[in-house]
Amino acid sequence: MKLITEEKEYLNSVRExxxxxxxxxxxxxxxxxxxxxxxxxxxxxxxxxxxxxxxxYGGSNASFLLSILAQKEVAKVHGSSFFTxxxxxxxxxxxxxxxxxxxxxxxxxxxIIRGKKIGCLAVTEPEAGSDVMACKSKVxxxxxxxxxxxxxxxxxxxxIADYAIVxxxxxxxANKGLTHFIVDLHQNGVTRGEPMKKMGLKASPTxxxxxxxxxxxxxxxxxxxxxxxxxTMQAFNLERLSLSTWCVGVMEAAYEEAKQxxxxxxxxxxxxxxxxxxxxxxxxxxxxxMASKNWLVTTANLMDELLQQGKAIFAASSxxxxxxxxxxxxxxxxxxxxxxxxGGAGYLEESTVCRLYQDIRLAEIGGGTNEIQKQIIARxxxxxxxxxx
Ligand SMILES: Cc1cc2nc3c(=O)[nH]c(=O)nc-3n(C[C@H](O)[C@H](O)[C@H](O)COP(=O)(O)OP(=O)(O)OC[C@H]3O[C@@H](n4cnc5c(N)ncnc54)[C@H](O)[C@@H]3O)c2cc1C
Numbered sequence: 188m189k190l191i192t193e194e195k196e197y198l199n200s201v202r203e204x205x206x207x208x209x210x211x212x213x214x215x216x217x218x219x220x221x222x223x224x225x226x227x228x229x230x231x232x233x234x235x236x237x238x239x240x241x242x243x244y245g246g247s248n249a250s251f252l253l254s255i256l257a258q259k260e261v262a263k264v265h266g267s268s269f270f271t272x273x274x275x276x277x278x279x280x281x282x283x284x285x286x287x288x289x290x291x292x293x294x295x296x297x298x299i300i301r302g303k304k305i306g307c308l309a310v311t312e313p314e315a316g317s318d319v320m321a322c323k324s325k326v327x328x329x330x331x332x333x334x335x336x337x338x339x340x341x342x343x344x345x346x347i348a349d350y351a352i353v354x355x356x357x358x359x360x361a362n363k364g365l366t367h368f369i370v371d372l373h374q375n376g377v378t379r380g381e382p383m384k385k386m387g388l389k390a391s392p393t394x395x396x397x398x399x400x401x402x403x404x405x406x407x408x409x410x411x412x413x414x415x416x417x418x419t420m421q422a423f424n425l426e427r428l429s430l431s432t433w434c435v436g437v438m439e440a441a442y443e444e445a446k447q448x449x450x451x452x453x454x455x456x457x458x459x460x461x462x463x464x465x466x467x468x469x470x471x472x473x474x475x476x477m478a479s480k481n482w483l484v485t486t487a488n489l490m491d492e493l494l495q496q497g498k499a500i501f502a503a504s505s506x507x508x509x510x511x512x513x514x515x516x517x518x519x520x521x522x523x524x525x526x527x528x529x530g531g532a533g534y535l536e537e538s539t540v541c542r543l544y545q546d547i548r549l550a551e552i553g554g555g556t557n558e559i560q561k562q563i564i565a566r567x568x569x570x571x572x573x574x575x576x
Contacts, residue, residue, distance in 0.1 A: 188252070188256075188484060189252075190252070190253070190256075194249075194253050197234075197253070197257065198253075198256055198257060198260065200233065201233065201235065201257045201260045201261070202260050204229070204230075204233050204235075205260055205261055205263075205264040205265075206264075208226065208229050209226070209261070209264050209265050209268050210264055210265070212226075213264075213265050213390075213542075216265075216267065216268075216390035217267070217389045217390050217542070219390070220382050220389060220390060220392060221271070221346070221347060221382070221390055221391070221392045222267060222268055222271055222390050222391075224305075224347075226268060226271075226272070226302075227272065227275065227302035227303075227305060228301070228302040228303065229302070230272050230302055231300060231301040231302025231303070232301075232302070234247055235257060235261070235272065235276075236272060236275065236276040236280075236299065236300050236301070236302055237276070237300035237301075238253065238254045238257060238258075238276075239251070239254050239276075239277075239281070239284075240276070240280060240284055240296055240300050241284065241292075241296075244292055244293070244296035244297050244300060245296070245297050245300040245301060246296070246300050250487075250491045250494075251428070251487040251488075251490040251491045251494070252484065252487045252488060252491055254487075255428065255429075255432045255483060255484075255487045258273070258429065258432045258433070258436070259432050259435055259436040259439070260436070261436070262432060262433040262434075262435070262436025262437060262440075263436040263437070263439050263440045264440070265390070266387070266388055266391070266433065266437060266542075266543070266546035266547070267388050267389060267390035267391035267546070268390070268391075269433055269436070270343060270388055270391035270433070271343065271344055271347075271390070271391045271392065273429055273433075274306070274307050274308065274343040274344045274391075275299055275302075275304075275305045275306045275307070275344060275348070276299060276300070276306075277425065277426065277429055278306070278307065278308035278343070278352075278422065278426060279295075279299060279306025279307055279308055279348075279350060279351070279352055280295075280296065280299050280300070280306060281422055281425050282308065282352050282367060282409060282410070282418060282421075282422050283295050283296055283299075283352070283369070283409065284296065285418075285421070286367070286409050286410030286411075286414075286418055287409060287410075288406070290406065291369065291406070291409065295350065295369065299350075304349040304350060305344055305347055305348045305349050305350075306344070306348055306349065306350045306351065306352070307342050307343060307344035307345055307348040307350075307351050307352075308342070308343075308351070308352050308422060309339040309342045309345070309351045309352065309353045309354065309370075309396055310322070310339070310354045310419055311339060311340055311341045311342065312324060312337070312338060312339055312340060313338065313340050316341075317555070317556055317558075317559050319354070319365075319416060319419060319420075320365070320416060322354055322355065322356060322365055323337055323356070324336065324337025324338065324339065324353065324354065324355040324356065324398065325337060325355050325356040325357065326355045326356070326357040326366070326368060326403060327357075327358070329400065332402050333402070333403045333404065333405065334376075334400040334401060334402055334403065335353065335355060335368060335370065335376075335398045335400070335401045335403055336398055336399060336400055336401075337355060337398050338395060338396065338397045338398065339351075339353065339395065339396040340380075340394075340395045340396075341383070341393055341395075342393065342394060342395070342396055343391060343392070343393055344391075344392060345379055345380075345392070345393065345394035345395060345396050346379055346380075346381075346382045346392040346393075346394045347392055348372055349371070349372060349373065350369060350370065350371060350372060351369075351370045351372055351396060352367050352368070352369055352370075352409060353367070353368045353369075353370050353396075353398070354366070354367055354415050354419055355368055355415075357408075357412060357413075359412045361412065362411070362412040362413040363412070363413055364412070364413035364414075364415065364416070365413070365414075365415030365416045365419075366408060366409075366410075366411075366412050366413060366414070366415040367408070367409035367410055367414075367415045367418055367419075368403055368407050368408060368409065369407045369409050370398070370401065370403065370407065372396070374401055374402065375401070375402075376398060376399045376400050376401035376402070377396065377397070377398060377399075377401055378396075378397045378399070379394055379395065379396055379397070380394045380395030380396075380397070381394065382394050383395075386545050386548055386549075387542070387544075387545030387546035387547070387548060387549065388546050388549060420504070421501045421504075423554055423555055424500075424501055424503070424504045424507050424508075425500070425507075426553075426554040427507040427508060427510065427511035427554050427555070427560075428483075428486060428487070428490065428507050428510065428511075429554075430511050430514075430515065430550055430553060430554045431479075431483050431486070431507075431510045431511050431513075431514040431515075432483060433547075433550065434479065434511075434514035434515050434517065434518035434547065434550050435476070435479050435480050435483050435514060435518075437518050437521075437522060437543050437546065437547050438472075438475065438476045438479060438480075438514075438517065438518050438521040438522075439476060439480075440539070440543055441472070441521050441522045441524075441525035441540055441543050441544075442469075442472050442473065442476050442521060442525070444525055444529075444539055444540050444543075445468075445469060445472060445524065445525040445528040445529070445540065446460075446469060448528060448529055448532075449465055449466075449469060449528055452530075459528070465528060468524045468527060468528055469528070471520075471524060472521050472524050472525065475517040475520060475521050476517070476521060478513075478517070479513060479514045479517045479518070482510055482513060482514070483510065483514065485575060486503070486506055486507065486510050486575070489503060489506065489574055489575055490503055493574075502574060503574050503575075504563060504567070504572070505563060505564055505566065505567025505568075505572045505573050505574075506567075506573055506574055506575050508555070508560040508563035508564050508567070509560070509564050509567070509573070511550075511554060511555075511557075511560055512557050512560040512561065512564065514550070515547070515550035515551045515557060516551065516557070518547045518550055519547055519548065519550070519551065522540065522543045522544040522547050523544060525540040525543065525544070526540050526541065526544050
């Protein structure tokens, strides 16, 4: 992996940050259902939230490779921190970066990158998950004003966010169709549901948003009217690289935990790793981790090459879908094997492998389910769209 000294030092500082600012708080945050707000500001100061944002707004314009390696460090320590920070800087931040006007970038990116404000991306609705086009939320004119009505569900950061990018149906004079709107969530007409109680990622708040004729201004349209579906797919494309990074971080953590435990836990008078079936489980874990990690790095390098060639990074959609499918399946199996190696101790809520196992289940659902990834992959096969083949 080609990293310059400065980048290696940065990764060390992210590791230290995780040990000092995240690790000691995990248990408290998991119980309270969210990370402390101050984590956003601290991650902002570290430069973590601005890694892939332009320098003029406070980011560092880092490569995909450096970004995934930094994100992997956070993922390895605490999935919820990874998720809640990522939803703000990535799910909210990247569409602003790629589709926003100059004034939208100036207004929203600096506070998100510094961790002073929190963002989210609100696409999913009760009747529109995989079927994004079934979105019913709508923006229309009422008494000469532009208003938003509808509801969103399963939104990461909904209970704590200041801003949302909301996907809604919109008919303007010039165009019509699904469109992205930037919405201030502290406005009249916005209400939030109670944070949802989930299987895992307990400190990453997830919830509903309700919009009752929320007044919008014309300059809150993000990108083009009618381009909301395409923009959403492009945002999900980057999200899939990010989710794959999370999977690899989780696999590394589960593998390390299981390896250490297999050395100290003794049965029948010897450490359990000396029982061939347990050694085989460790070998299986190493295999799945290595294959996933190598492919993740390959894909990040591919994205960096595309960027250098001035080509749209969105071109790698089949590659990112395949990577997410592969890494999420492997992460489920690796965490499952880690629980197995821990025996009864792995079934206890207080164990790290238990948290990793519960958290990672989302990877096969979020950012588009794995069934939907297979459709994208199949399209890539037929249309020869894989860049890495
Ligand atoms: C913790 C969490 C955080 C989330 N964060 C966000 C967020 O920040 N923003 C956001 O907008 N959304 C978010 N989501 C929503 C997530 O993206 C959706 O849950 C996901 O896209 C699946 O949609 P659904 O739940 O409606 O499932 P459905 O679409 O109802 O699917 C149900 C099942 O049917 C399968 N299926 C559906 N259609 C097809 C088909 N055509 N072919 C084959 N199989 C099919 C699916 O694969 C799945 O197995 C989050 C969800 C969770 C649980």
